[in-house]
Every structure is written in structure tokens, then in C-alpha cells.
Amino acid sequence: MLKRFLIYFRRYKAQFLLGILFLAIVDLIDIIQPLIIMYAVDDLSKPNAPSILLWYAIIYMGLGVLQGRGRFWYRIFFFGPSYKIARDIRNELFSHLQTLSSNYFNRTYTGDIMSRATSDIEAVRQFYAMGMFIGADLIVYVLTVPVIMFFLNVKLTLLSLVLLPALPFFVNRMGNLIHNRFKKIQETAAEISTYSQENFAGIRVVKSFAQEENQKSGFKQINDKYVDQNLSIAKVESVFSPTLQFIAAASVLIVLYFGGKEVIGGTISDGTFVAFTLYMGRLLWPMMALGWTISIFQRSSASMQRLQEIFGAKAEIISPPQPVAKKLEGAIEFKNVGLAYQGLGSENTQKEPALQGVNLKIPAGKTVAIMGPVGCGKTSLINLIPRLFDPTEGSVLIDGVDLRQYDLGDLRKQIGFAPQDVFLFSESIKENIGLGIQDYKESDIQRIVTSAKLSMVGADIEGLPGKYETLLGERGVNLSGGQKQRITIARALAKKPKILILDDCFASVDVDTESLILDEFQSVLPDLTTIIISHRLPVVKVADIIVFMEKGQVVETGSHSELLARKGRYADFYRQQQLITDLEKIE
Amino acid sequence: MSGHGKSYHLDDEILGKVYDHTLMKRLFGYVRPYYAVFALALFLVLLSTVCFLIGPALTGSIIDIGIKQKNVPALYSLCALYLSITVLSWLISFISTNVLAYLGQKIMFDLKSRLFAHLQNMSLRFFDKNPVGRLVTRVTNDIGTLSDLFSVGLVTVFNDVVMVAGLVVVMFWMDAYLTLVALSIALLLIPITIFFKAKIRNAYRDIRLKLAQINAYLAENIAGIRVTKLFNRENKNLELFNDINDGHFKACRRSIIYDGSFVSSVTILRAVSIGLVIYYGGSAVSDDTIKLGVWVAFLTYTMHFFNPIQDLADKYTLFQAAMASAERVFKILDTPAEIVDPEKPVPLPAIRGEIAFENVWFAYPSDSDTPPDARLNELQFGQVTPGDAQEGFTVKDKTPLYVLKNIAFSVKAGESIAIVGITGSGKSTIINLLSRFYDVDKGRILIDGIDIRNLRQSELRKQMGIVLQDVFIFSGTVLDNICLGEKTISLEKCREIANYVHADTFIEQLPNQYNGSVAERGVTFSTGQRQLLSFTRALAFAPRILILDEATSSIDVETESYIQDAIKKVIKGRTSIIIAHRLSTIKNVDRILVIHHGELKEIGTHQELLDKQGIYYKLYKLQFKA
Structure with a gap:
């Protein structure tokens, strides 16, 4: 972890070093100031005291101006890079998150990621800003003040610093306590944000079941825990800082008593005595600062650890080092494919794998309908094609090459996928359909419009005030569920894919429209390999091959008529559907 | 920032004054339950200021x-006094740190619980308008900022003000002339503060705005990560995020x-x-007009004089942020719940289950006007996309767009009815009104004759x-999702019901079965499984009235036949309203x-309606023409 802190430090080393330089200048001036006062006190009895004092005053002011400028610059050089580091970490985190596979997001709560990306990064930034700055400050004072004091009077210095060796032990112990408690606090904070996020997203269910009171008390419980944890950290801090201050004040007292006696005895001058009290005051700050630095460091290292957990998550699905470059034909083959999902948190795998021993060949250019009862693995199967998941057993091949040998980006570029869950970005319709296009050329626009028309959403879009430039989301317009689904279909088409996958994405589209869209696809895109999951009848009509699945396995494959003739599970399934229809008719 | 970023502007545009009297007054309302604690905190602060001010004066006395005067016994006793003050300071710090933490945490707890x-x-209409991410920010970040205000801000400010006042008093008391000389310069602080105030305020406002954009963008992207991958986006x-992130950095640098x-x-x-x-x-000392000790003490006081002022300036941003947060939090607290319980609610014992709609008219509010089915779809996967909550095309003319027009029908206790119609006809709205997610515009709805x-x-x-068409799965165990925290429902009961609706098959395949945890929003469950779970959930509460909202629309034929079987048993003796496209239901x-189109066109049995050869007949044909 320290390594990670160092990496970012090195990146802005020059600036940090400049910052330290300016800080050292400012601190040295601060350390010289008591000396000026010392000389002023000692020169009071001289006959030309006022004119000497005037010079001391001018020197003091001049140094003050320098110090003021220095304070400006060390802020720039310390805080500036700290914000740069926060920016960098956030960018890196974001970019890393994008490489992680679906499994990771199934396991991890969104609210948790959010809180790491904001409050934990801020805590880490504090290390570079306040932590390092105070730390450097501390070092300068600790290295210089005692030296000057030694020069002034060895005996008094030794006496006044007698309490200091107790510090490291005390600070270390307190630091550990704070670290552990702070980590717990951060965890609870994430829990609060997750709990409320879920509650708000599921408010309809909460209300439907009149669960408001239960939710409130559940929230109170976490909130209570949060308060307790915060109070427990306050308890540590309430002993910590005051005790450091106490040690410092006690040291001042030693100076006052022993130093006072020395002055009375004539061994040291008034000025030296005054300078000593001022120096003790200046040691008070680093002692307090020591506490702060430790607590800042503890907090930020706890946060860094939490960030590290994300950075440590390996992208499970990545491109091979030497990918096969090839334009896809679109023939897909599943060879003995098995898939088991990882559960949330500690729980590992489901007892029953989602897919088991799937063998399936889909020739290029064919339309395939995958059917089967709930949870039989239809979505799991098609998720393997764009490598949203990798099979845990066996392999998936396109054009005879294992998917894992293609470049991930290349592969996905050639697959159009309309998932079950509609997701649109808060951007324009154009950008949502042309997702992934960097600069829009005329041909891209054309393709977007054509795809929208093919997906029967073109007219809807033309009817909007901003047409394709209409913004979606909060600041823009929102569409109906059916329109959204059709936009996701258009989006899949706009890629000019070799393989098109439609995962049950007609749920909010009426049967007629579904039928029309499918017919259109067939006539316009004859050599497109199309895989459709749907329970509805139009699919049967357009499919060359029907794949019937049950319990994660492919049970039957063939054309509609073949399968009917086989009188197997599909025939049962279909007959059942017809039976219901007949029953309806009879009644 | 590129043009895309524009869509991530959020609500957080409240600028925040440093001090707002009305807001402060309200915030102090939350201190009221802890007045004694608060008073104690202030007293301790006052005490510690006094202790602090005594220090230099005591040093001065030790010198003088x-x-x-070479008075060793006096030196001895003054040092003893110094020691006792040091011990006292320690004690005060110890107590006040705990007291302040307690105060801040308690107030935060109250505010947070109150807000939640x-x-x-709040009614659904509110949630339609406010994205989840925004509300979470209110509950976490904004309350956190306010907690800082109470635990550190207010008391520090009090401390600083007392300190400055104390210093001025002590200095004047020691030497008025010298005080005037020393502090004349301090007056220059006033124009300097005014000059920087505006600039710093703007910079900090910018920082907060940019941070809100970062959060919004992040939330949206995590929700849409799969689509991002599929489309190589x-x-x-990353470019867009870098832009926003860089904007934040630049604001910080300013x-x-x-x-x-x-x-x-x-x-x-x-x-x-x-x-x-x-x-x-x-x-003056060399003239013997003042004593050496006084001068030394005076120097120390002058050195300290600027610290609290610097400190106050540091707290400036805290106050600004707190005021902005307070404004946002109060804005929510001030938004009245549109649907409230009556002052004297009619007690509802075990009902018979009669339902009557009397000439009901309803329009969705124009600012979130949307077909009801679209609204339902919106909630389907409980996504956190910040953009997804506010809906609908902006309606240009002001005439309300009635989704339901003059709907009148009644359902006898124990009777089951189905509502059919094409998408957007208003079916789901009937259920939204019956469960009072929205209130009717005209007419009324009665249950057992009670409005x-x-x-x-x-x-x-x-x-x-x-049973909603869209199934929301909470994190937690399967059992939690069925009982939703209602402790009166036993595991046995859950098993029984799950068995009833054939949800037991997939639940029992999970590693820990009913105690197995489900991933966020049930992503590891298929749609059908989620619906079966939701079905179990509804029945676990043994309702008198059962409402199924298109619950069967994406379940395959076989599972549906299971559910049909369950429905048959469940609706027996229970008033039921079912919305389904599928005629099997x-x-x-x-x-x-x-x-x-929002009007009740036909009522009757399946056969009667078929004979009529009206809309129902066409619907029937439409569904089965393939």
C-alpha cells in the first residue's frame, strides 16, 4: 500500500519537492522570529534601544512578507498536486472499472463503488495535501528548533525535552486504534448509502407492502451503529490530542520554572528565557501535528486499502496477447459449454450451474430462436457470445476460432446485442443509437436513421422536437418502455453487426410490431446471424432453427416442423401453448 | 468540458450563502433537544479560551x-498555578471533544432519520421526479456536511469569536495605546476579506457542482457497464469522465x-x-513605561490574534457548504407528501373486499407526464441512472391529459376481475390509483364503501x-425478500407459499436456499425467477385483495401454467384484480x-365479450393471429 502512495508521489515529485522547499523557507523564518525577539529583549537596556528596535521591527516585517509569499507557493505546490492525484486516481479507477467483467458487478454494490470513488479518494487526497504538508512541517521543526535551543542553553534544552521520548509509543498506539475504527466507519457509511439507494429504487415495493416503518427502523439501526462508531473514534481522539497538548504545556512549564531560576541566578539572559518560551510554543504545534498526521495517514491508508480492493480486482475477461484478426462470418459453435456464476460476497457458486454440457452449432446467416422455461439458461448462453461471461467449462467458437483468441473489442464490434434490461445513457438519441462511434460522419448518421427505421422507432424519433439530437434522461425527454426497447434494438443494428442478439427485448413491444420488425430484418439483412430469445409466436415464424433449453442444457435443436415431428420436449411446450389457445376457444 | 457533459448538470446548483438567518434558525431547531449539551459545549469552549488567555499573562507575571524581582517562592507558586491550568485544559479538551462529537452525531442522526x-x-410522483442518486446524496453527503457544521463549525466559530474578543479585552486592559498600534493594521483585514470572499465562494460553488457531475456520471456508468462493454464505449x-474530472480539478486549483x-x-x-x-x-519598555513581562505577553497575544481570524476564514467554506446542504435537505423536508393520511382515519378492520370506482378521472402531472406503462417499465430494474426518473414528453398545452376518463365499476367481495386493453390504455393506472400511489383528480374510489x-x-x-410487473429485489437473503422485514412471517409459511407458486424449485437450488443472499437487484435471477419471488412475496402477506399487474407477461408458457394453477387457488374467496395480456389468465x-384509451368500454365474461365482437374480440384476435 505504501508503494501505491509512493507511485503517485513520484508522479508529482518535482512539485512536492518545491512545496517542501517553500515550506522549509516559511518554517525557518518562523523559527528565526523568536531569535529576533530574544535580541530585542536583550538590547532593551542599551542606550540607543529605539533605533535598534526599529531595525528589528523592520527585519521582522520583511521576513513576514517573505513568509507570506512562501505560504502562497507551498499551498500551490502541495495542494495542487494533491488534487491532481485525486483526479488521476479517479480516472484510473473509472478506467479500471470499465475493464472489470460482469461477474464483478454482480458481486459488488453500486453504492459501495460510488462511496469509494468519492469519499475514499478524498481521504487519500488528504494524505498528500494535509498529511504530507503537516508531516514535512513537523520534520523541519523537530530538526531545527531543538538545535537552536541547544545553542542557547544545553541544560534547559535537555530539561524541556525530557518528556518527548514518550511520544512515539503513545502516538503509535493511538494511531492503530483510530485506523481500525475509521475503517469500520467507512464501511458503515457505505452501508447507509447502499440501504438508502435500494430503498429509493424499490420505493414502490416498500409502499405496496406498507413496509415504510420497517424500513425506517432498519435505517435507524445502521444509523445508530454509525453514530456509535463515530463516538468511539471521538473517544480515542479526545484522549489523544489533549494529551499531546498537555505534554507540550508541561514542557513549557519546565522552561518557566527552571529557566526562571536560571535567569534569577544570572546564567541566562531575559531574552534567552523569552526565546525559550516562544520555542516551546513552537514545539507545541508539531506535537499536535504529529497526532493529526498520524490520524490523517491512518484514515487515508484505510481508504487506500478500500480503493486497492477495486484496483486489485482482476479483469477476468481480457483480450489475448496475440489476437486472431479476422472478419467474422458469423458461424457460432458451443463446445461442451458449462457456466457457473459466482455468488455475492463469500458465497461461491450456485449448486446447479447455469449451463451444462451445451453443444450447439449455429451456421452463419441463420436465424435462431432460443426457447425454454424460466431460468433454463437462455440469457446465460447468449451472454457468452460477446464474452460478457466466459464459460467455466468448454469453449465457444466463432468461425471455428475460440472466442478467447479474438481481440475483445474487435469481437464485440461485430456483435449487435440488445439486452433484456433497457439501458440508455443521458445523452442524445443519436449518441445512444450510435453508441461507440467517435466522430459522426454522414454515413454514420445515415446508418443510425436506417437502423431506427428498421426497428420501428424512426417515426417516434422524428416526432420529437429535437429529433435525433433529443437528449434523453433528466434534462431531456423520456420515452416509453417500448420506445426504449426499440432504441436498444436500433443500437444493436447500427453497428452493422455480423451477429445480432436480441435477448427478450420485445417485452414492451406489441406482438404486431415485433412481427413486423422481425420480417423486416430478414428481408433487409439476409446474411446476418440472428439469435432471438422470445416466448412469443412471431419468433417461431422467422426462425430457421429452434433451440429448446431446459435446466441449463440444450434439449432439442431443429426447425419448427422438425421439432414438432420429433414429438419431444419442444413439441410438448408448443402443444401446451396450443392447448391453452384451444381451451380459450372452447369456452 | 465537451457538450456531452451538459446533461450531467444536476440539482446541486444551489449556491449557498455563508450565513442565512432563516436556515440557521431552522438548523438550530435540531439543536433544541440537546440545548443542555450545547450549552455545556459552549461553556467548555469559553472556559478553554479563558485558560488559553491566562497562559501568556501568567508568563508575563513570572517574568515581572x-x-x-528575583522572587523564587513567587516563581514557584506561579508555576504551580500554571500547572493546574494545564491540567484543567487537558480535562476541558477531553470532555469537550466528547461532548462535541456527541452533539454532532446526535443531530446528524436525527436529521438523517427524519429525512429518511x-x-x-413521499408519494411516487416525488420519486418519479427525483433520481435515486440525488436522494442518496441528500441522505449521505449533505447530512455529513451539516454534521461537520454542528460538530466542528459552530463551536469553532464561537471559539474564534470569543478568542478574538477575549484577546482585544485583555490587550486593552494591559495597554490601550499599544493595542491600538498593533490592531490598527488588523483593520486592513476587512477589505481583504471582502475582496477574496466572492472569488473563493465562486470557486467552491464550482467545485461542488463538478463533484455532483462526477457522481452522476459515475452512477450512470456503473448502471450501464454492460452496455458500455457490448458497444466498446x-x-x-473515459474521455467524457476525464473531462468532468478535469473540470473538477481546475475548480479546485482556482x-x-x-x-x-x-x-x-x-x-x-x-x-x-x-x-x-x-x-x-x-x-516603551526601555523608557520603563511598561514592564518587560507585559510586553512579552503582549507580543504573544499579538501573535495569536491572527490565528482565530485565519481559522474563521477556513470555516467560511464549511459554512457555505453547510448552508447549501441545509437548503437542499430542507427543500426535501419542505416538500409535502402529496398523499397524506387523513387526520382521523377510518379504522379498517378485516375488510370484505368490495371495490368501487365512481366516475374516476385521472391525469399524470404535466411535469412528469408519461404513459403509465412506460412509468412501470422505468422501475423495472431499479436502475440508478440519474436520468431515468423524470419522465415523459413535455406537454405544451395546459389541458390535463386524462389517462382515465370517467371510469366506473364495482367489484364484489371475493370476485375476480381482469382488466385488458392495449398498451397505454390506462390499465396500470387503475392499480396505481387503487393502491393510492396517486390520488384521483375527480370521482372517488371506495373499499367496502369507504373512500x-x-x-x-x-x-x-x-x-x-x-405483484408488480417490474420486480424489485432487495439485497439480503431470499427470505428477506419474501418477508420484507415483517417478522411475523415464518420460514415455514414462506416455504409453503413458495411451494404454492412453484418458486421453491429454484430457491431450493440456491446454496443457502431461503437464507441465500441475492445479488443487487437480483441480477443473478432470471426475469421469471424474479417474478415467482415477487409472487411469493405478495401472498406471504395474506392479502384480502390481490392485484396482479401484468405479472405474467414475460414468463414462459410452462411457468405460466404453474402460476395459472396458483392463481386459481389464490383468487378463490379473495377479491382479485388482474392485468394481463395473456388470455390464459x-x-x-x-x-x-x-x-x-382511458375509457371503460366493455364489461362481461369472456364468452359474453367474444359474442359482442367488440374491442375484446379484436384484442383476442390480435393476440392469437400468429
């Missing part, structure tokens, strides 16, 4: 009385420059003040089991209502 509770009472997303300039000015002023005291004070607006919402809803019900 002990050292200059208030949100629980990673680079473009704040450092202004902050630094301010600090730099204060440092210079302080040095000038001290220089003046060195010259004028020193001259539902006269009932307590929770009592009303407890009588109903609702309809065969189990007593009567069918056909809704078309």
Missing part, C-alpha cells in the same frame, strides 16, 4: 514578579490560488503588527397483495373489464 422517514412518506466514456492569496495576506499583516509591537512596545382517502395508507395497502376470472 518572579524573575525581575420523510422520504418514506469504454474509451469514449480555490487554492484564492485561498493561498488570502493566507499570504494574513501572514504579512501579522508580521507587520508584531513588528509594530516590537518597536513601540520595546521602546380510500379516508383510510390510513398503510392499512389500505396491508389489505392488498400487489383471464379464463380464471369472473368478469373482464376492457379499457380503451
Whole structure:
């Protein structure tokens, strides 16, 4: 972890070093100031005291101006890079998150990621800003003040610093306590944000079941825990800082008593005595600062650890080092494919794998309908094609090459996928359909419009005030569920894919429209390999091959008529559907 | 920032004054339960200020009385006094740190619970308008900022003000002339503060705005990560994110420059003040007009004088942020729940389950006007996309767009009816109104002859089991998802019901079965499994009225036949309203209502309606023409 802190430090080393330089200048001036006062006190009895004092005053002011400028610059050089580091970490985190596979997001709560990306990064930034700055400050004072004091009077210095060796032990112990408690606090904070996020997203269910009171008390419980944890950290801090201050004040007292006696005895001058009290005051700050630095460091290292957990998550699905470059034909083959999902948190795998021993060949250019009862693995199967998941057993091949040998980006570029869950970005319709296009050329626009028309959403879009430039989301317009689904279909088409996958994405589209869209696809895109999951009848009509699945396995494959003739599970399934229809008719 | 970023502007545009009297007054309302604690905290602060101020004066006395007069016993006793004050300071710090933490945490707890509770009472219309991410930010970040205000801010400010006042008093008491010399320069602080105030305020406002954009963008992207991958959008997303992130950084950098300039000015002023005291004070000492100890103490006080002022300036941004947060939090607390329980709710004992709609008219509010089915779809996966909550095309003309027009029908206790109609006809709205997620515009809805607006919402809803088309799965265990925290429902009961609706098969395949945890929003479950779970959930509450909202629309034929089987058992002796596109559901019900463009067009049994050869007949044909 320290390594990670160092990496970012090195990146802005020059600036940090400049910052330290300016800080050292400012601190040295601060350390010289008591000396000026010392000389002023000692020169009071001289006959030309006022004119000497005037010079001391001018020197003091001049140094003050320098110090003021220095304070400006060390802020720039310390805080500036700290914000740069926060920016960098956030960018890196974001970019890393994008490489992680679906499994990771199934396991991890969104609210948790959010809180790491904001409050934990801020805590880490504090290390570079306040932590390092105070730390450097501390070092300068600790290295210089005692030296000057030694020069002034060895005996008094030794006496006044007698309490200091107790510090490291005390600070270390307190630091550990704070670290552990702070980590717990951060965890609870994430829990609060997750709990409320879920509650708000599921408010309809909460209300439907009149669960408001239960939710409130559940929230109170976490909130209570949060308060307790915060109070427990306050308890540590309430002993910590005051005790450091106490040690410092006690040291001042030693100076006052022993130093006072020395002055009375004539061994040291008034000025030296005054300078000593001022120096003790200046040691008070680093002692307090020591506490702060430790607590800042503890907090930020706890946060860094939490960030590290994300950075440590390996992208499970990545491109091979030497990918096969090839334009896809679109023939897909599943060879003995098995898939088991990882559960949330500690729980590992489901007892029953989602897919088991799937063998399936889909020739290029064919339309395939995958059917089967709930949870039989239809979505799991098609998720393997764009490598949203990798099979845990066996392999998936396109054009005879294992998917894992293609470049991930290349592969996905050639697959159009309309998932079950509609997701649109808060951007324009154009950008949502042309997702992934960097600069829009005329041909891209054309393709977007054509795809929208093919997906029967073109007219809807033309009817909007901003047409394709209409913004979606909060600041823009929102569409109906059916329109959204059709936009996701258009989006899949706009890629000019070799393989098109439609995962049950007609749920909010009426049967007629579904039928029309499918017919259109067939006539316009004859050599497109199309895989459709749907329970509805139009699919049967357009499919060359029907794949019937049950319990994660492919049970039957063939054309509609073949399968009917086989009188197997599909025939049962279909007959059942017809039976219901007949029953309806009879009644 | 590129043009894309524009869509991530959020609500957080409240600027925040540093001090707002009305807001402060309200915030203090939350201190009221802890007045005694608060008073104690202030007292402790006052005490510690006094202790602090005694320090330099005591040092001065040690010089003047002990050292200059070579009085060792006096030196001894003054040092003893110093020691006792040091011990006292330790004690005060110890107590006040705990007291302040307690105060801040308690107030935060109250505010947070209050806000959360208030949100629980808000109607769906509110949630339609406010994205989840925004509300979470209110509950976490904004409350956190306010907690800082109470635990650190207020007391520090009090401390600083007391300190400055105390210093001025002590200094004047020691030497008025020298005080005027030293502090004349301090007056320059006023124009300097005014100059930097505006700039710093703007910079900080910018920082907060940019941070809100970062959060919004992040939330949206995590929700849409799969789509991003499928469409190779990673680079473009990263570019957009970098832009926003860089904007945030630049705003931060501006704040450092202004902050630094301010600090730099204060440092210079302080040095000038001290220089003046060195010259004028020193001259006075050498003239014997003042004593050495007094001068030394005076120097120390002058050095300290600028600290609280610097500190106050540091707290400036805290106050600004807190005021902005307070404004946002209060804005939510001030938004009245549109649907409230009546003052004297009619008690609702075990109901018979009669439902009557009397000439009901309803329009969705124009600012979130949307077809009801779209609205339902919106909630389907409970995504956190910040953009997804506010809906609908903006309606240009002001005439309300009635989704339901003059709907009148009644359902007898124990009777089951089905509502059919094409997408957007208003079917789902009927259910939204019956469960009082929205209130009718005209007409009324009665249950057992009682207007539902006269009932307590929770009592009303407890009588109903609702299976939504969109299934929301909470994190937690399967059991949690069935019982939703209702402890009266036993595991046995859950098993029984799950068995009833054939949800047991997949639940029992999970590693820990009913105690197995489900991933966020049930992503590892298929749609059908989620619906079966939701079905179990509805039945677990043993409702008198059962509502199924298109619950069967994406379940395959085989599972549906399971559910049909369950429905048959479940609706027996229970008032049921079912919305389904599938005619297989309809065969189990007593009567069918056909809704078309918000109007009730046909009522009757399946056969009657078929014979009529009207809309129902066409719907029937449409569904089965393939």
C-alpha cells in the first residue's frame, strides 16, 4: 500500500519537492522570529534601544512578507498536486472499472463503488495535501528548533525535552486504534448509502407492502451503529490530542520554572528565557501535528486499502496477447459449454450451474430462436457470445476460432446485442443509437436513421422536437418502455453487426410490431446471424432453427416442423401453448 | 468540458450563502433537544479560551514578579498555578471533544432519520421526479456536511469569536495605546476579506457542482457497464469522465490560488503588527513605561490574534457548504407528501373486499407526464441512472391529459376481475390509483364503501397483495425478500407459499436456499425467477385483495401454467384484480373489464365479450393471429 502512495508521489515529485522547499523557507523564518525577539529583549537596556528596535521591527516585517509569499507557493505546490492525484486516481479507477467483467458487478454494490470513488479518494487526497504538508512541517521543526535551543542553553534544552521520548509509543498506539475504527466507519457509511439507494429504487415495493416503518427502523439501526462508531473514534481522539497538548504545556512549564531560576541566578539572559518560551510554543504545534498526521495517514491508508480492493480486482475477461484478426462470418459453435456464476460476497457458486454440457452449432446467416422455461439458461448462453461471461467449462467458437483468441473489442464490434434490461445513457438519441462511434460522419448518421427505421422507432424519433439530437434522461425527454426497447434494438443494428442478439427485448413491444420488425430484418439483412430469445409466436415464424433449453442444457435443436415431428420436449411446450389457445376457444 | 457533459448538470446548483438567518434558525431547531449539551459545549469552549488567555499573562507575571524581582517562592507558586491550568485544559479538551462529537452525531442522526422517514412518506410522483442518486446524496453527503457544521463549525466559530474578543479585552486592559498600534493594521483585514470572499465562494460553488457531475456520471456508468462493454464505449466514456474530472480539478486549483492569496495576506499583516509591537512596545519598555513581562505577553497575544481570524476564514467554506446542504435537505423536508393520511382515519378492520370506482378521472402531472406503462417499465430494474426518473414528453398545452376518463365499476367481495386493453390504455393506472400511489383528480374510489382517502395508507395497502410487473429485489437473503422485514412471517409459511407458486424449485437450488443472499437487484435471477419471488412475496402477506399487474407477461408458457394453477387457488374467496395480456389468465376470472384509451368500454365474461365482437374480440384476435 505504501508503494501505491509512493507511485503517485513520484508522479508529482518535482512539485512536492518545491512545496517542501517553500515550506522549509516559511518554517525557518518562523523559527528565526523568536531569535529576533530574544535580541530585542536583550538590547532593551542599551542606550540607543529605539533605533535598534526599529531595525528589528523592520527585519521582522520583511521576513513576514517573505513568509507570506512562501505560504502562497507551498499551498500551490502541495495542494495542487494533491488534487491532481485525486483526479488521476479517479480516472484510473473509472478506467479500471470499465475493464472489470460482469461477474464483478454482480458481486459488488453500486453504492459501495460510488462511496469509494468519492469519499475514499478524498481521504487519500488528504494524505498528500494535509498529511504530507503537516508531516514535512513537523520534520523541519523537530530538526531545527531543538538545535537552536541547544545553542542557547544545553541544560534547559535537555530539561524541556525530557518528556518527548514518550511520544512515539503513545502516538503509535493511538494511531492503530483510530485506523481500525475509521475503517469500520467507512464501511458503515457505505452501508447507509447502499440501504438508502435500494430503498429509493424499490420505493414502490416498500409502499405496496406498507413496509415504510420497517424500513425506517432498519435505517435507524445502521444509523445508530454509525453514530456509535463515530463516538468511539471521538473517544480515542479526545484522549489523544489533549494529551499531546498537555505534554507540550508541561514542557513549557519546565522552561518557566527552571529557566526562571536560571535567569534569577544570572546564567541566562531575559531574552534567552523569552526565546525559550516562544520555542516551546513552537514545539507545541508539531506535537499536535504529529497526532493529526498520524490520524490523517491512518484514515487515508484505510481508504487506500478500500480503493486497492477495486484496483486489485482482476479483469477476468481480457483480450489475448496475440489476437486472431479476422472478419467474422458469423458461424457460432458451443463446445461442451458449462457456466457457473459466482455468488455475492463469500458465497461461491450456485449448486446447479447455469449451463451444462451445451453443444450447439449455429451456421452463419441463420436465424435462431432460443426457447425454454424460466431460468433454463437462455440469457446465460447468449451472454457468452460477446464474452460478457466466459464459460467455466468448454469453449465457444466463432468461425471455428475460440472466442478467447479474438481481440475483445474487435469481437464485440461485430456483435449487435440488445439486452433484456433497457439501458440508455443521458445523452442524445443519436449518441445512444450510435453508441461507440467517435466522430459522426454522414454515413454514420445515415446508418443510425436506417437502423431506427428498421426497428420501428424512426417515426417516434422524428416526432420529437429535437429529433435525433433529443437528449434523453433528466434534462431531456423520456420515452416509453417500448420506445426504449426499440432504441436498444436500433443500437444493436447500427453497428452493422455480423451477429445480432436480441435477448427478450420485445417485452414492451406489441406482438404486431415485433412481427413486423422481425420480417423486416430478414428481408433487409439476409446474411446476418440472428439469435432471438422470445416466448412469443412471431419468433417461431422467422426462425430457421429452434433451440429448446431446459435446466441449463440444450434439449432439442431443429426447425419448427422438425421439432414438432420429433414429438419431444419442444413439441410438448408448443402443444401446451396450443392447448391453452384451444381451451380459450372452447369456452 | 465537451457538450456531452451538459446533461450531467444536476440539482446541486444551489449556491449557498455563508450565513442565512432563516436556515440557521431552522438548523438550530435540531439543536433544541440537546440545548443542555450545547450549552455545556459552549461553556467548555469559553472556559478553554479563558485558560488559553491566562497562559501568556501568567508568563508575563513570572517574568515581572518572579524573575525581575528575583522572587523564587513567587516563581514557584506561579508555576504551580500554571500547572493546574494545564491540567484543567487537558480535562476541558477531553470532555469537550466528547461532548462535541456527541452533539454532532446526535443531530446528524436525527436529521438523517427524519429525512429518511420523510422520504418514506413521499408519494411516487416525488420519486418519479427525483433520481435515486440525488436522494442518496441528500441522505449521505449533505447530512455529513451539516454534521461537520454542528460538530466542528459552530463551536469553532464561537471559539474564534470569543478568542478574538477575549484577546482585544485583555490587550486593552494591559495597554490601550499599544493595542491600538498593533490592531490598527488588523483593520486592513476587512477589505481583504471582502475582496477574496466572492472569488473563493465562486470557486467552491464550482467545485461542488463538478463533484455532483462526477457522481452522476459515475452512477450512470456503473448502471450501464454492460452496455458500455457490448458497444466498446469504454474509451469514449473515459474521455467524457476525464473531462468532468478535469473540470473538477481546475475548480479546485482556482480555490487554492484564492485561498493561498488570502493566507499570504494574513501572514504579512501579522508580521507587520508584531513588528509594530516590537518597536513601540520595546521602546516603551526601555523608557520603563511598561514592564518587560507585559510586553512579552503582549507580543504573544499579538501573535495569536491572527490565528482565530485565519481559522474563521477556513470555516467560511464549511459554512457555505453547510448552508447549501441545509437548503437542499430542507427543500426535501419542505416538500409535502402529496398523499397524506387523513387526520382521523377510518379504522379498517378485516375488510370484505368490495371495490368501487365512481366516475374516476385521472391525469399524470404535466411535469412528469408519461404513459403509465412506460412509468412501470422505468422501475423495472431499479436502475440508478440519474436520468431515468423524470419522465415523459413535455406537454405544451395546459389541458390535463386524462389517462382515465370517467371510469366506473364495482367489484364484489371475493370476485375476480381482469382488466385488458392495449398498451397505454390506462390499465396500470387503475392499480396505481387503487393502491393510492396517486390520488384521483375527480370521482372517488371506495373499499367496502369507504373512500380510500379516508383510510390510513398503510392499512389500505396491508389489505392488498400487489405483484408488480417490474420486480424489485432487495439485497439480503431470499427470505428477506419474501418477508420484507415483517417478522411475523415464518420460514415455514414462506416455504409453503413458495411451494404454492412453484418458486421453491429454484430457491431450493440456491446454496443457502431461503437464507441465500441475492445479488443487487437480483441480477443473478432470471426475469421469471424474479417474478415467482415477487409472487411469493405478495401472498406471504395474506392479502384480502390481490392485484396482479401484468405479472405474467414475460414468463414462459410452462411457468405460466404453474402460476395459472396458483392463481386459481389464490383468487378463490379473495377479491382479485388482474392485468394481463395473456388470455390464459383471464379464463380464471369472473368478469373482464376492457379499457380503451382511458375509457371503460366493455364489461362481461369472456364468452359474453367474444359474442359482442367488440374491442375484446379484436384484442383476442390480435393476440392469437400468429
